[in-house]
Structure formats: C-alpha cells, structure tokens
Amino acid sequence: MLWDLFQWWGRSPVGTAINNSEWLFPVVESIHICGLALLIGTIAIVDLRLLGLGLRQPVSQLARELHYWTRTGIITMLLTGPILLSSEPRYYFNPSFRFKMTCLLLAIVSHFTIHRSVTRSDRITPLSRLSACLSLTLWIGVVLGGRGIPYFF
Amino acid sequence: MSVLSFCEWLNETSSSIFLRESTWAYPIIGTIHILAIALFGGMVAMSDLRLLGLAMRREPVSEVVSRFRSWESVGFVIIVVSGVLLFWSEPVLCYKSLSFWIKMFLMLLVGVNALIFRATVYRNIARLDDSPITPGGTRLAAGISLTLWISLVLTGRGIAFF
Numbered sequence: 001m002l003w004d005l006f007q008w009w010g011r012s013p014v015g016t017a018i019n020n021s022e023w024l025f026p027v028v029e030s031i032h033i034c035g036l037a038l039l040i041g042t043i044a045i046v047d048l049r050l051l052g053l054g055l056r057q058p059v060s061q062l063a064r065e066l067h068y069w070t071r072t073g074i075i076t077m078l079l080t081g082p083i084l085l086s087s088e089p090r091y092y093f094n095p096s097f098r099f100k101m102t103c104l105l106l107a108i109v110s111h112f113t114i115h116r117s118v119t120r121s122d123r124i125t126p127l128s129r130l131s132a133c134l135s136l137t138l139w140i141g142v143v144l145g146g147r148g149i150p151y152f153f
Numbered sequence: 154m155s156v157l158s159f160c161e162w163l164n165e166t167s168s169s170i171f172l173r174e175s176t177w178a179y180p181i182i183g184t185i186h187i188l189a190i191a192l193f194g195g196m197v198a199m200s201d202l203r204l205l206g207l208a209m210r211r212e213p214v215s216e217v218v219s220r221f222r223s224w225e226s227v228g229f230v231i232i233v234v235s236g237v238l239l240f241w242s243e244p245v246l247c248y249k250s251l252s253f254w255i256k257m258f259l260m261l262l263v264g265v266n267a268l269i270f271r272a273t274v275y276r277n278i279a280r281l282d283d284s285p286i287t288p289g290g291t292r293l294a295a296g297i298s299l300t301l302w303i304s305l306v307l308t309g310r311g312i313a314f315f
Contacts, residue, residue: 026314030307033190037306041195055220057212065209069199143191147184 003092009082010089018087025087032080039073040139042066043111046119050132059128063119096152100145107138160244172242179242186235190306193228196221197302204274204287204295214281218274236309252311259308263301269294 009015018024046063048054055062091097110131118131154162163169172178202208203217240247247253274281274291281287287295 023314026310027307030310033187033306033310034194034303036191037194038198039195040191041193041198044192044195045199054224055212055216057216061211062209065211066199069202069208139191140188143188144184147187148180151180 003089006085006089006092009086012086014083015086015089018083025084028080028083031076032084035073035076035080036143037073038069039077040143042070042073043135043139047132047136050118050124050128052124058122059119059124060122090153091149094149094152096145096148100142100149103138103141103145107135107142110134110138157248160248163241163244169241169244172238179239182235182238182242186232186239189228189231189235193225193232194302194306196228197225198299200225201295201299204281205292205299206286214287215278218281219278222275247312250312250315252308252315256305256308256312259301259304262297263305266294266298266301270298 018028045054046059046066049057049059049062085091114127114131115135118125118128172182199208200218200221203210203212203214209217240253273294281291
C-alpha cells in the first residue's frame, strides 16, 4: 500500500516536473543540503553543549533560541525531501533509503521527547549526555543513509 | 604544462584510478565531505547570522564568534581535504565542469573573505559587544560569507550536472 503511495507520488505533477527538468533536481538537492546543514548544525550545537563542548550559555537558553532555526531546517527538509523522492519511487526498495527513514523517524521522535525534556533544564545529567550522543548518532545516520542511496540501486 | 594536461596526467595516476574505482574510497570521502558540511556548516551559518543580528541574540556576539571559530576551522580543513580528494578522483571531469570552475572562483572569494574577517571581526572580538548592532562592515562580511557558503553547496552539487 505504501508502495502504491510512492508510485502515485512519482506520477504526480511534482514527480513529472522534476523528471522533465535538467536543473530542478540538483537545485532542490542543494537546498536539501543547506537545510540539512541548518537542521543538523543547530542540533549539533546544542548536543555539543550538553557534552560540555562549544558554547557555555545555559542549555535551555541555547535550545530555545536555536529551535527556531532547527524548525526552519526541518521544514526545509520536509519540503525538499518528498520532492526529491518523487523523482524515483523505487527508493521504496532501496535499503539505504529505508535505513535513512528509520534513522529519521527515530531521530525526530527522540528529538521531540527525550531531547526536548533534557534541554528544558540547565542541569546536565548522564541522561542529557546520553540524549546528546543518541541525537548526534541518529542524525549522522540520516546523512549516511541519504549518501548511500545511489550505491544501492 | 597546461591545466588540462595536468588534469589528464593526474587522471591516469594510480592514486586517482584507485580513488575512482575503489568500491569504498569515493563513498567514504563523499560522506565525510557532506557530514562536515552538516556539522560545521550549521556553526558557520549561526555565527554569520549572529553577526547579522538575526540569530542567538541573547548570546554576546564575541562569545558565539570566538567559541565557534576553532570548530569552524577544523570543519573547513576537513571539507577542503575531502574536497581535494574528490577532485583527485575525477580531475578531468572536474576540469570539464563549468560548475567546478565557478566553485573554485568562489573558494578564492572565501579566502579573501576570510582575510577580511581576520582583519575586522577577529582582530578585536571583544569590541563586537560594544554596541547592540554590529558595525556595517562586519555585517556585510557575514552576509557575503553566508551567500558564499550557500553558493559553494550549489556549485558543488552542480559539478555532476554541468
């Protein structure tokens, strides 16, 4: 059923447009990369803070201020990702793509649960450090998964 | 020796062939390149946005700029080294790509911008906190920096296309 959805999306005006244009895919992909720098970069700043590296300001203050930019990154990814996907519904079968989506789901869930509660307080506990490591690992997993897609077709 | 003949010569060296044909070398280098962009690019963006007064306004400019600087330098080195290796794996393809040459020109501008940063922003970091609005010259340098980095991503991606 999900495969039907992927195929439908590939045949949609978005999928048609991106497959008929020479430049649309690389441009959208570049925006995707800039968005990922914003998303993962801002999360990394908070995670490094939780690990005692980088900035020294209170955790909650940093998290609160950076979250606007993280959200901008998320929105960028949620818009550009599906557009890129529409060019090739067969990503559905790609193991690297599945790995990426798994990491993404876990990363988003942990970001809005454990990570959020840990960054609400200024106290740094073993749980905060664990959350930071988990966050960094999962987001790096997303990048690795994305990068590997062309090699698993 | 012309640039083209250098690229053609490099293309046929065993190291270049290895990078091109190895199953794992090119993917790993490409991944390092993009991971560094993901991790350090955000810091560069935040630092520039802070100088522009658009992000992290609660933190003193001097704090943001000075604390990110060493991370950004490490990130930049990683990006450049992996970038050089990427070029090394496909010198002729890069030579033939207009996007590659535009990107190299932009790298030159990045170098110039870095010198400007050195002479202004980094020369007296503490002074940046003197006023709530950073001086116009600093904001221009930060704006150019941000634009250059985004253009580098675009032209980098474009190498495979034109």
